[in-house]
Amino acid sequence: MDDDEAGALRRLTVLRPLTLAWVRRYLPDGEQIIGSEALHGGITADVRKLTIGTQDGNSRELVLRSYVDPFYVERRAQDSLSREAGALTALAGGDVTVPKLVAVDPTAAHCEYPSLLMTYLPGRTVVTDDGVEARVPLLARELVAIHAVRPVERPREYVALSTAETVVVPEGADAAAWAAAINVIRKGAPSYEGRFLHRDFQPGNVLFEVLPSSTPAAGRISGVVDWAGTSWGPADLDVAHCSANLALLHGPEWGLRFAEAYEQAGGALAATASDRLYWLVRDALALSEEVSVVSQPWREGGRADLTTRVVEERLDAYVIALMDALG
Template sequence: MTNHDGAAAVRPLTLAWVSRHLEAGERVVGTEVLHGGITAEMRRLTIRTRDGGTRALVLRSIVDPFYAGHAEDSMGREPGALTLLEGTDVPAPRLIAVDPIAANCEYPSLLMTHLPGRTVLDDEGVETRVFLLARQLVAIHALRPTERPREYVTLTTAATVVVPQGADAAAWAAAIDVIRRPAPSYEGRFLHRDFQPGNVLFDVPPPKSGGTARITGVVDWAATSWGPADLDVAHCSTNLALLHGPAWGLRFAEAYEEAGGVLATAPDERLYWQVRDGLACSEEVHLVSRPWREAGRTELTRRAVEERLDAYVTGLMDLLG
């Protein structure tokens, strides 16, 4: 087997498990680490086919003990989501196999098809991508599964929020008061629950080619839930604010509505969901920003991202509070 990266080698038990789920005469001939994941190791596997050609699969393995302890739940739900998405217009991977309790692998693992495209985290072209993201999220929310996924879960409370150093204390105090209120009523939708630029693949043509960017895939369906469309929109808004600047976070909800999506009507209800996600991000800024730096956005230090989060939360309170 040829490794494109010394850290890319698939562990023996996992390799044997993968091999059992290949077509007759196929074998793994190469592996490559895919960067950007927060909770799991991701690898692209090159498969030599029986006719001498190649195809690619993706292997996700949860090696961190904390996340591995929850893998039976998350990996137990993702196969259902991927099965549901087959035959829809939403470009998602196709499930090959899953071992959520590491019965056959060294760690909980999921094997799926590889989608074309790449994640795009640069500021250049963000205006076009924001609209594409909004349109794709509207399509996801339009799905009506025969069996609903579990109700959404939020873990952040007023007591767990981490106020960034030097933040606007008054704005953050007011924002924290917002999430002390009961959650607004809502019309349920099928949610991705981690829809953000790091989980969307694009085909971006070269400059001056005359082509237009398009979405080629949406990945990481482990947190699929049932809940308000506002929650998915808020999550993508927060990520856009930290990755590209607060103005893009504030812009995304507008883009979602322009694409045909429907959000809460009352400003205080919109504020609840937007603020809740922004405050939730305060607890894991270091986790959110790390893959961006690994992908080349080295200027997005933890401090820089905290400053953007402060500006975004303050902007929300000024706009909707």
């Protein structure tokens, strides 16, 4: 074994034997895995970029998503991977650029862990403040395109796991504003016209093609990833989720402006202010339960300023802004 082969073998030791064999099963003759790199940004799954050596001496990349945490393996992996596989199939060749599904093993029948193998999309996530004013309209147009998808088979109806009782009010938050917001979601959900939802559409799942010599404002969207939560439900819910994430990343004003950008891009939201407020508040309060988890990938992506405390303060300011604007 020469030095190159030994190095490749060391890089592959992070892949378990059964998973390695499973991936190799879907490679054309003459191709081999020559590298593995962890991709940051995932919260619930281990995500790796695999470098594949091709017959002509070049290389290409695949992405392997595996659920390794026992909690997610037992309760969510099969459903999440099945939904992602269904979404990638439904979106293939459409207006929204997504990875191409290669293989899926949602029950770990062949791999050590439930896994999905897909193609790699070029681009990177951008979470800096620089260029946000140019990216927000791009995000809005992309979400309008997602909501325009009409799959042959609808995904399951959306599920909202958070409740008024599970909200975590940040220390020092405006008690009156939060009490009013919690009362909003105690009511039943408004009626809505169903749409195809990503269910976790936010800057951390959108890839931008940014030239080395350009600023983030000069980029374009090269793809959307992480379709494990694909659902059928109100467009307002996806808009609310992206709005809340933008508010925490860049400040409350950007959360408020995203809904406007979505409508300017041709999207349709709930007709009344009270119905819009319900969805916006519901998602903002849902994030209160996992502030540290949500903000960790942002810090890994270069936003060291977004400490848990800073994000809590921005969430408080956003809830106050929502209640002032629509309450």
